[in-house]
Amino acid sequence: MVKTNIPDIVVSRLPLYLQTLNHLLREGKEVISSNELSQHVGIPAVQIRKDLSFFGGFGVKGKGYDIIHLIDNLRNILNLNQIWPMVIVGVGNLGQALIHYQGFARQGFEIALALDNNPKIIGTEIAGIVVQDVADMQAELDRSDIRIALLTVPANAAQSTAEALVANGIKAILNYAPIVLNLPDGVRVANIDPVLMLERLTYYLS
Amino acid sequence: MVKTNIPDIVVSRLPLYLQTLNHLLREGKEVISSNELSQHVGIPAVQIRKDLSFFGGFGVKGKGYDIIHLIDNLRNILNLNQIWPMVIVGVGNLGQALIHYQGFARQGFEIALALDNNPKIIGTEIAGIVVQDVADMQAELDRSDIRIALLTVPANAAQSTAEALVANGIKAILNYAPIVLNLPDGVRVANIDPVLMLERLTYYLS
Numbered sequence: 001m002v003k004t005n006i007p008d009i010v011v012s013r014l015p016l017y018l019q020t021l022n023h024l025l026r027e028g029k030e031v032i033s034s035n036e037l038s039q040h041v042g043i044p045a046v047q048i049r050k051d052l053s054f055f056g057g058f059g060v061k062g063k064g065y066d067i068i069h070l071i072d073n074l075r076n077i078l079n080l081n082q083i084w085p086m087v088i089v090g091v092g093n094l095g096q097a098l099i100h101y102q103g104f105a106r107q108g109f110e111i112a113l114a115l116d117n118n119p120k121i122i123g124t125e126i127a128g129i130v131v132q133d134v135a136d137m138q139a140e141l142d143r144s145d146i147r148i149a150l151l152t153v154p155a156n157a158a159q160s161t162a163e164a165l166v167a168n169g170i171k172a173i174l175n176y177a178p179i180v181l182n183l184p185d186g187v188r189v190a191n192i193d194p195v196l197m198l199e200r201l202t203y204y205l206s
Numbered sequence: 207m208v209k210t211n212i213p214d215i216v217v218s219r220l221p222l223y224l225q226t227l228n229h230l231l232r233e234g235k236e237v238i239s240s241n242e243l244s245q246h247v248g249i250p251a252v253q254i255r256k257d258l259s260f261f262g263g264f265g266v267k268g269k270g271y272d273i274i275h276l277i278d279n280l281r282n283i284l285n286l287n288q289i290w291p292m293v294i295v296g297v298g299n300l301g302q303a304l305i306h307y308q309g310f311a312r313q314g315f316e317i318a319l320a321l322d323n324n325p326k327i328i329g330t331e332i333a334g335i336v337v338q339d340v341a342d343m344q345a346e347l348d349r350s351d352i353r354i355a356l357l358t359v360p361a362n363a364a365q366s367t368a369e370a371l372v373a374n375g376i377k378a379i380l381n382y383a384p385i386v387l388n389l390p391d392g393v394r395v396a397n398i399d400p401v402l403m404l405e406r407l408t409y410y411l412s
Contacts, residue, residue, distance in 0.1 A: 199221035
């Protein structure tokens, strides 16, 4: 499938569609209209149809979407038919919680390597993962095929750590540090900052 | 300031501008053009100017934005000139990490109440907060002015817990559970699901 010039904002909605469709499938549903999907996902039906039309449509007029078929297609589009090993850098409270989080593995994401610079944390085992020294990042990443990183270091260490990750082959970073990373083109970053999310909410609380 | 019909997507970018401007201010910068801000925040300058024009503009042609003035305005728009007390429901690994997280308090968000249903967790103290029984939600919220909740319960408890929170006056929920909540109009929800963020990234990793 040729995927060129798809707006980021369209791509960002596909995982939400996939999550909702998986939920509906588990409830025993087989076919869904864009209007019905719209009610579940909170995005207008016309937007859903337009988003999916970038990739070929998948719906049957007057009938709707075959849920299994649409899930298969979305998983292909999002490259989810494989296990994605990940490195996590920064094993403080948040890092430890993420290593324990079982939602990653259920969706094909596996924390395969954990790095920290704290001698008290290096060598400890968390949910089956032995934390390694971040000083060994290059050697550890060289002998892996990890391309995704979770970045959970303090804000003042985030930019330099991200640069080191990129220098060692990381192509995508989920950034939990509350700063905007400045990285080369070709490296994808998604920011997950709860304060930014809260500030979107307080706008509506007057 | 009248704020009507501002698209959600515009509102969602304001916290990112604010975060970046705060960072630049700490570095000693006083004035910035939309082009320069664009490079820091990764959003086109024309989009930044358009977003800010919804609220009055704030820039001086040929000179740029006075950073302190723009920060003040953004904080007013986002209702950030106050402390926002929050309740967290679900004190597992993630909930505990969030209670420890110091980034909330720095930005005026304070976890004032923690609730759980696990007898082993109820009554324990985490970072100065004594965890209360979720069965006492109504009484605890009645004697507070909390309107924001962090929802960190398991997915299968998220909808019913969210409904109970709304019934007790909560108006905004930061939802960490990997499901789409179905709540009355007037309640704002922001979803913070790391798997959805990762799936946006794998799209670009072929």
